[in-house]
Amino acid sequence: MHLDDLYKQAVLAHNREPQNYYPMENASHVALGNNALCGDEIRIFLDIDSNNLINRASFQGEACAIATAAASIMTDWLAGQQTDDAQAAALAFEQMLRGGEVNTALLGENALLEAVKHFPDRVPSAQLCWSAMCAAIDGVAEISTEKPA
Amino acid sequence: MHLDDLYKQAVLAHNREPQNYYPMENASHVALGNNALCGDEIRIFLDIDSNNLINRASFQGEACAIATAAASIMTDWLAGQQTDDAQAAALAFEQMLRGGEVNTALLGENALLEAVKHFPDRVPSAQLCWSAMCAAIDGVAEISTEKPA
Amino acid sequence: MNSAVDVAEKWDIDAIRAQFPTLNREVHGQPLIYLDTAASAQRPLAVIDAITDFYRNHNANVHRGVHSLSQEATELWENARTTMRDFIGASSCKEIIFTRGMTEGVNLVAQSFIRPRVGPGDKILITAMEHHSNIVPWQLVCEQTGAELVVAPVNQRGEVDLDGFSQMLDERVKILAMMHVSNALGTINPVAEMTRMAKAAGIPVLIDGAQASPHIQVDVQAIGCDFYCVSGHKMYGPTGIGVLYGREQLLEAMPPYHGGGEMIRTVSFEKSTWNDLPSKFEAGTPNIAGGIGLGAAATFIQQIGVENISRHEADLLSYGTQRSLEIDGLNIIGTAADKTGVMSFTIERVHPHDIGTIINHAGVAIRTGHHCAMPILKQFGVAGTARASLGMYNTRQELDVLVEAIVKACKMLR
């Protein structure tokens, strides 16, 4: 597997200039994801309305390029999604990283991270924001993802 | 090293018909030596007078041929020895089994067991009665010898 | 290792023996006849090669690495865990804790599970035939807590007296710890039945499987036990490695045993938090090469087929028992109806230790002494026995040599 597949130009761009990188005031849902093993820490902020529509998503934290890019792409994609579609996508994303068959249409630009599945030690990085997002929706304040898949 | 050096005919004879194999009534000094590892157990009885002369020595117990023969030979030899000569002999016997230089004249018939030094796992067997004898003189009731030299 | 499968189908003993380099040894000029498998088995090439392949080609620490060697090492290590999960029939890799051996497994459960749960008035139940490794850890806990060690009786064939056992099952018993197979007697205990009886009384069950895993099928779920311990070196694997199986729910509830790296999630001087299973119980750098070698041993056994091994050893046991009874004054200790290949005996007027030394000069390796099971030997009125114990590589011819050598030894000594 080539390094360039993991660090695609598009992914690197998201790392250099992360989208939605700010602490959201009045967020309806917030959760912290951490991976102590490599020192990644990402906080996800969601603004969810009473119809379970995610209006906005943002993040903040210290993390590697993969985790940062994944969060940038995910938060972009989340805006306008229903919470259950977001949760379904989280599942699909996880399956994709495990090397399973997935309908990448479900995932939109998030599928840019598919090559991470060939780098098992990086899977937790890519998954960190998704775990935090699901935790936020579920009302869990903090979650860890450490083990390679 | 040949087995016949360890199990000399003279040694085997002492095992078949041990000398001084009885519990001594009115013994002045008694001690139990045991080697739980191989299940040997020998009790040494001494009759020592006020001049530190060993008048008689006897033993009893369950033990292997080497331990039994050693005790039979040793108790024969002890009768008529001064306690400090007996203790010196114990030291010489131990040195002999460690492969050191020894004046075997000090040891008399006990030197029959010299070949045991080539069978390190049997050294504790040969030494059992000697340790018990020294313990008896020192007023120690019980002693163990387990480790190969 | 396709060859191992073939070997098993027609039980090609030469092909099996060819897997074990030590069997080419000579001892005192005679071919080695190794009848001490219960103390430690010989290692097949598959195990030795797995270890050297790790050290030569993939050597690195596990779990914490971003580089390729570390990832390869982690994969080999975790694959070994999966192999051991399947080998003993556990349902999840979370239930497979790598230990140094059976002894550490019991100590872990004694300290981490039982010590916080017992006090004066509570009881720990073992059987009268246990190995010291399944006695002393409980004595230490009893000393630490005031709990009492109680002992289920064993009959004169060396079988647990099930009536006596069942009467001891009451609500003060906080664990039943028993062996699956006795190293000193060969007895195969009815562990599934005894576990059922104990569980019916609400008692958790730990089983010492050190002598079971190399010889008979082990299935922790069929047995229904809560903990099960095995040792690598007894099952043709490396030294310094073993597995503690524990039911996930219990392991989850237990505090960590050792502190250190890998078993933590976060550490600060104020407070540390624990990692998930099985890491919570695997502090520090584990015996990586040992675990990989143990996986190779389990695979080797599976390829030969444990039922084939059982059958072969049962044949040898009945042949060897019959032949040894030809020896004048020989007395077999342990005559349970259900036995593995252990022949423990005494001979009138001949001490086991002398037998051992003498037949060693004929190349025959047996063990003599108390076999770390002093109490049961004491019940049989002996301080030690001579023990010939069988492995998959032994043959009838070897048992013939054993018997001849013993006869000669007796002649010499009597």
Place this chain on the structure above:
Amino acid sequence: MNSAVDVAEKWDIDAIRAQFPTLNREVHGQPLIYLDTAASAQRPLAVIDAITDFYRNHNANVHRGVHSLSQEATELWENARTTMRDFIGASSCKEIIFTRGMTEGVNLVAQSFIRPRVGPGDKILITAMEHHSNIVPWQLVCEQTGAELVVAPVNQRGEVDLDGFSQMLDERVKILAMMHVSNALGTINPVAEMTRMAKAAGIPVLIDGAQASPHIQVDVQAIGCDFYCVSGHKMYGPTGIGVLYGREQLLEAMPPYHGGGEMIRTVSFEKSTWNDLPSKFEAGTPNIAGGIGLGAAATFIQQIGVENISRHEADLLSYGTQRSLEIDGLNIIGTAADKTGVMSFTIERVHPHDIGTIINHAGVAIRTGHHCAMPILKQFGVAGTARASLGMYNTRQELDVLVEAIVKACKMLR
């Protein structure tokens, strides 16, 4: 191994590298550059061969055997103990306890020595730079007993603040537990001086020597400590083995840690009695092959000469440090005056984990993350670093490749 002596005299790096088969590996088509020795060292042929020789030719259980293989195994095992005694300068083999690794050594002392001796109001003193293995075992004891963990300060170069340290030495401190060499920073602590200060205050001292024994001379008597722990796999030896040195007098007074075979003298259900040192602390079948391999590793280091190794690694450290400072935005964590070959660093706007992944594709193996030393990294304001750590086999050329690879990675990521 006469060749190793020759090698040492003229420091023939090619001959040294030829002893380590893993160094022939390629990673992603590039020659492996192994800069992760602090996590686990590579193994020389002397170690691998000692292990396979045991398994192929002398394989048996130790201590309990009357047959030749068992006697040979016992001799190899006890010779390894003697080698380790001399390697760390202990005065007696009774003081050399074989453990699974450094982590088990600390846990043993924490449970067997300290746990019975402390209660509320008592203190356990460590330093701010400890590895989790020398933090968490003490936290567990504190939880069990109500004692308090106190932490000696470390300055911004990564050195213990000796003034601050000396002020913490009072009569409520029941043990000082500190590392000899830091795996995260490279700092060599003045352990002899700190031990003297602690002993003057009547405080027993344990030293974590995991990162010292492979790199600098260790002499427990010159240091004056009471306990000293090393890990086999860090010093070019096998996994699953280590040594706990303990002063005989203290070990004698301590209760056993694990119960099981070999550590007992007699067992009955009423009462068991303990064996002599070191057996009292070695319950169950030990890691025999591991111990033999560790002895071979110590002999290998002695033949190369630990002072030669120190000199070579010091040269590499200064070269590597100087070259790495050429990298834009690189910040070295750990700049003690006295250091072993550990280069721990962060780079502005580039995460260590990405560096690690990218340079792995150039064949360079480094470690990234918290190095099991979260608290000290937190003090430095980072959650992780990239760490290149050196062994006797590394070269200046390898450090050139490292630096180039990092520069490329930075370009890619920024």
